[in-house]
Amino acid sequence: MAFAEGMGLRERKKLQTAMRIYRTAVALFDEKGFDAVSVQEIADASEVSKMTVFNYFGTKEDLVFKPMENHFSDPARAVRDRKPGESAVDAVRRQFLEMIDGRDPSIGLNAEPFARRIRSVIMATPVLRDRAYVSAEKGALELAGLLTEETGDRTLALIAASTLTHVRQALVEEHHLRIDAGESVDEVAADAAERAERAFALVAGGLSGYAVRQA
Structure with a gap:
């Protein structure tokens, strides 16, 4: 906003x-x-x-989620806007690294207390935690739909989309947990890119040649 x-x-x-x-x-x-x-x-x-x-x-739930819900579509946006010759995994990885560099609040790298309050409210409220889960699943399905259109294989698209979105979610959760435990945003951000590279490398072997945009 x-x-x-x-x-x-x-x-x-x-x-x-x-x-x-x-x-x-x-x-x-x-x-x-x-x-x-x-x-x-x-x-x-x-x-x-x-x-x-x-x-x-x-x-009432929108009072927490509406300003941030658009970010659940970030992986789909990265793939939709990727460059010729760029694979789906490379596009999502590149976007995430750019968000790390910009200290994007949506991936947990923001020192503003207000951003931490939003997480606190969500984690303390079952109905909001459920909505976060559903929103994340919608984001994964959006990505899967995009990949299905491009590749024609819905099964592999669902697998790829689930893998990529869960890699991001795991990295974001690690950011939050470390900050919740007392580390500063600067400390967490210092090795965030390295951790992201390692995380995406785990799936790159299987997805590196998948959904490469043609020139």
Whole structure:
């Protein structure tokens, strides 16, 4: 939900309102627990109406997930936009390494306390953990569908997509667990690229020649 260049005043105000609601909701969920906070309480704390909250975020769960759910499609985006001659595994690996370099919050490499609060809320709330799992599976199926269209083999596409998405998830979880254990983001990021290279190398032997984009 970052500010976009060239955005008009009305659009900027709407984005500011959405961000205020989002941050207020996460703070309340982290403080009191997801189930203990009502949408009306979030609206009051954000100084908007309950209807406004639902206009920006369709459900209570969306108050946590909507700004981040797009990232579950990152592997599919990497493969869809890959270069001629680049395989699916190389594309996903390249994207992940770029995200490490940029300290992307979506892969757990961000020192901002707010990003940690989001994870805390999700991990403490079964319905949100379930939604994270379902969203990840949807992302894998999106990638599998793309690979099926290109290769014509749904079985291998499902295997490849599941492998690539789970490699990413394992790396992201390692980032979170190390930071939760007390390491700084800088310490975790210092060897993140090396660990990612090793992780993707485990599957590269089997997938390196799979779904190579033709020139």
